[in-house]
Amino acid sequence: MEVSTALWTAVVVGAAAVYWFVWVMGAAEVKGKRAVNLTMGSITRDKVQDKYKQYWSFFRRPKEDIVAASDNDDVPAFVDTFYNLVTDIYEWGWGQSFHFSPSIPGRSHRDATRLHEERAADLIAARPGRRILDVGCGIGGPMRAIAAHSGAHVVGITINEYQVARARGHNRKAGLHDRCEVVCGNFLEMPFDDASFDGAYSIEATCHAPRLEDVYREVFRVLKPGALYVSYEWVTTALYQADNPAHVETIRGIERGDALPGLRAHHEIAEVARHVGFEVVEERDQALPPAEPWWTRLKMGRIAYWRNHLVVSALAALRIAPKGVVDVHEMLCETARHLSDGGETGIFTPMHIILCRKPLVPAS
Numbered sequence: 362m363e364v365s366t367a368l369w370t371a372v373v374v375g376a377a378a379v380y381w382f383v384w385v386m387g388a389a390e391v392k393g394k395r396a397v398n399l400t401m402g403s404i405t406r407d408k409v410q411d412k413y414k415q416y417w418s419f420f421r422r423p424k425e426d427i428v429a430a431s432d433n434d435d436v437p438a439f440v441d442t443f444y445n446l447v448t449d450i451y452e453w454g455w456g457q458s459f460h461f462s463p464s465i466p467g468r469s470h471r472d473a474t475r476l477h478e479e480r481a482a483d484l485i486a487a488r489p490g491r492r493i494l495d496v497g498c499g500i501g502g503p504m505r506a507i508a509a510h511s512g513a514h515v516v517g518i519t520i521n522e523y524q525v526a527r528a529r530g531h532n533r534k535a536g537l538h539d540r541c542e543v544v545c546g547n548f549l550e551m552p553f554d555d556a557s558f559d560g561a562y563s564i565e566a567t568c569h570a571p572r573l574e575d576v577y578r579e580v581f582r583v584l585k586p587g588a589l590y591v592s593y594e595w596v597t598t599a600l601y602q603a604d605n606p607a608h609v610e611t612i613r614g615i616e617r618g619d620a621l622p623g624l625r626a627h628h629e630i631a632e633v634a635r636h637v638g639f640e641v642v643e644e645r646d647q648a649l650p651p652a653e654p655w656w657t658r659l660k661m662g663r664i665a666y667w668r669n670h671l672v673v674s675a676l677a678a679l680r681i682a683p684k685g686v687v688d689v690h691e692m693l694c695e696t697a698r699h700l701s702d703g704g705e706t707g708i709f710t711p712m713h714i715i716l717c718r719k720p721l722v723p724a725s
């Protein structure tokens with residue numbers, strides 16, 4: 362083959378590959394977000410790199426500093442920045458539900474995700490006519506699954522304005538906007554009346570609260586007496602050893618890369634729930650056998666991470682994606698490694714499930 366023919370072939374194949382990765386390839390689950398549309402939430406393009414640096418210098422500090430009284434109040438603002446930086450990448454690479462679920466042999470990730478969400482709806486007896494609160498709703502993947510499965514009316518709250526816009530758009534597209542509402546606000550001070558919900562759930566969201574009692578107390582306040590609340594918590598398990606440097610590094614890695622002010626130990630969750638007035642109905646780690654590992658989806662994604670890295674680097678170089686997107690993507694690759702280490706060693710679970718009831722009669 363002549364050199365010029367070989368060169369032309371390489372150019373055409375290269376262009377076709379870029380076209381495929383960037384324009385055709387959509388999000389992992391639903392083609393809601395494509396690589397060419399990676400913005401960084403509500404952050405303007407020129408501020409992305411600075412915002413990333415601010416985020417990183419805040420969360421890379423020891424957790425004792427982050428939870429110091431003076432910095433506690435800053436956590437929600439940094440969590441908001443975090444979601445501006447990662448929401449599009451999450452949606453592009455993971456889908457519309459920002460959480461894990463146990464793998465189910467022979468079933469897709471999409472099915473496993475939906476079943477994990479429907480479990481929450483069943484646990485709190487969501488049904489038509491009931492008003493259910495989604496605490497930390499993301500872009501609404503769980504909310505839509507739960508509204509469709511149970512027939513309930515779901516109101517979600519998220520601190521991130523960009524997520525509110527994405528969630529409302531998806532609700533409309535799914536034809537569920539009559540039964541799925543999204544509010545922008547802080548779950549530590551919710552803009553809802555006392556006793557205004559028939560049930561509530563939070564999926565991998567309350568781990569962002571500097572003090573769990575602040576969010577549980579708010580959920581308790583807005584629930585009607587007798588109503589149920591289920592939370593899927595991120596915690597360290599009984600296998601975690603605070604004097605093992607490898608364990609500490611894994612947990613610190615998870616905290617830094619996921620905007621967490623400090624992971625809690627599994628035994629703290631029920632104590633907090635009782636402290637704010639809930640009765641604890643049930644508590645279990647949904648990741649334990651016979652459940653199949655939740656982290657296999659992260660591990661299987663290694664080639665995809667490398668491919669995605671090339672895509673974001675090319676988009677940033679062509680100035681289609683903002684500068685800074687490559688740093689954020691690298692941080693996520695690193696975080697994925699820590700999360701799978703946490704899963705494999707068993708020192709961490711993202712699905713410590715606690716089911717609580719607000720008593721009919723207030724405790725004396």
Ligand SMILES: C=C(CC[C@@H](C)[C@H]1CC[C@H]2C3=CC[C@H]4[C@H](C)[C@@H](O)CC[C@]4(C)[C@H]3CC[C@]12C)C(C)C
Nearest residue numbers: 450451454455459460565619666669693694696697
């Ligand atoms: C509950 C939280 C988020 C949990 C997960 C939804 C996300 C945790 C880590 C994320 C990811 C890591 C690697 C990314 C990859 C490098 C990229 O190419 C595509 C997206 C990822 C797979 C991304 C997807 C979402 C996560 C799995 C926290 C924040 C409390």
Ligand SMILES: C[S@@+](CC[C@H](N)C(=O)[O-])C[C@H]1O[C@@H](n2cnc3c(N)ncnc32)[C@H](O)[C@@H]1O
Nearest residue numbers: 458459460497498499519520547548564566569
């Ligand atoms: C990992 S995402 C999970 C989203 C959703 N539950 C899901 O599973 O798709 C965590 C969510 O909690 C929200 N969040 C974190 N801190 C918050 C706060 N103080 N007030 C309201 N929302 C908050 C984030 O904005 C984000 O939507």
